[in-house]
Amino acid sequence: MHRFDTSAKGVYLITVTPFTDSGALDLASTDRMVDFCLERGVTGLTILGIMGEATKLTAEESRTFTRQVVQRVQGRVPIVVGVSSPGFAAMGELTKAVMDLGASGVMVAPPSTMRTDDQIVSYFDMVGETLGAVPWCLQDHPVATGVQMSASVELRIMKNAPHCVMLKHEDWPGLNKLSAIRAASDRGDVRRVSILTGNGGGLFLPEELSRGADGAMTGFAYPEMMVDVVAAHARGDVERAHDVFDAYLPLAKYEQQAGIGLAVRKHLLHQRGAIASPFIRKPGPKLSAQDVADLDRLVRRQDQRLRELG
Template sequence: MTQLTTKAAGVFVIAVTPFHPDGRIDMESCDRMVDFYLEAGATGLTVLGMMGEAPKLTVDESRDVVARILKRVAGQVPVVVGVSAPGFAQIDALTRLVMDLGAAGVMVAPPGSLRTDDQIVTYYTQIAELLGEVPFVLQDFPLVTGVQMSAKVITRIVNDLPTCVCLKHEDWPGLEKITALRRSGVLNRRISILCGNGGMFLPEEMARGADGAMTGFAYPEMMVGVVAQYAKGNVDRAQDIFDAYLPLARFEQQPGLGLALRKYTLARRGIIAHDALRRPGVALSPESRAEVDRLITRQEKRLKELN
């Protein structure tokens, strides 16, 4: 079993959960999706994240989805599973389940009830005690959780808890936080920093010291290309790749609509069979679909010019 480590880098794609129109999980689309992400160059996958509709799944369904994806991945890349839940009993049960199936680690977001720095640190101290030797990703996503974690709080967590091996950086704006954490002498060890927000700030995040992305976008090849070019020192080429996809990436970041847009695009590309969201979920209007189609057409034109 591959374990998540502080050296995690590249692109860990946040996987959607494909559904049939009647709400059943589409396992065949899960297989195609995994194949597509691996062929696109993903260095890891993250399952049951916030964009994976995890709260809409039963425990048995969560197990079945993780098992199917892990079987298809077959150890080629590490798979991280989101286990965030209101209570520790749920977190513990899901963690044991997915680690037994072969997951590389888990991701935990803070509950919205945390207000002070000490409360946040205490929560993650207890999480580390609960998880034991299981490596975990600290998810910093204040736009959704409502929990503000400063660089100082993250430093306390990382320095005190060796099983915290990765920060999913999803603050907005948050570039200064990356710089603060990468400053010499702040952390007692270098951990992985993988960024979210659909890759919207990926070039700048890479320049600040991020190791890659842990997020979703219907064209993960954009993120793979940007990270790869930065690793080679080709900053201008990385920016050119990013710019070609930016209009669609921006459109996909609409609050409340982003997942529906992503699933529509993935279905349009033939990666999943249906763009269905499990209820409750928003349905795209004909106008929104037409706007995505137009952006994809323009994107394809720009990519031809770029290549």
């Protein structure tokens, strides 16, 4: 099994959860989706995240889905599982279950009830106690959680938590926060942890890489975009990274619309053969005929631009 630790880099793709047209877990499509992601070069998978409809799954479904992903991956890449919960009993139970199934680590975001810096730090101290030696990722996603964590708060959390190996940076705007955290580790104020970014399906990925991010942890129906951008940046070809990113940007931006983003992603993954159905469990958005027409146009233009880039 691949280790999940502070050296993590590349693209940890946030996956969707495939359902049948009737809303049941689609385990055959889960296998297809895993193969689709690995064929496009991702270096890790993150499941049961916000865009994975985790809150719409039962506890048993969460375990079943995790088991299917682990079995299909067969240890080829790390698997990180979202286990965020206001209650530590549920978090601890799910963490034990997924780690026993073969997950590489877990991801935790603060609950929306957190209001002060001290509350946030105390909460994550208890996360550390609950998870024990399990490696975990600190998710900073204020758009979803409503919780604002400053760079100083995140540094306090990291100092207190030896098994926090990664920051999933999703604050927006957040480039200066990313720079501050990386500068602190460069000075030796805090140990260096992996920083993977998730802003809007990678809408700021080239800039985040230049600020010291180690890669991306987010979702997009074209994961090869993030793989190629990260690879180009890593070999020092920053202009190529920007050129590739720019070719995908119109579609990535469309996919990040509030409200319909998940429907867009699942529609595109369905079109690309990664999943058998674009079904979203209630409550969830639906695309209009005009939405679909927009996407067809964007995909055509994207394909043309990629051919021009070579």
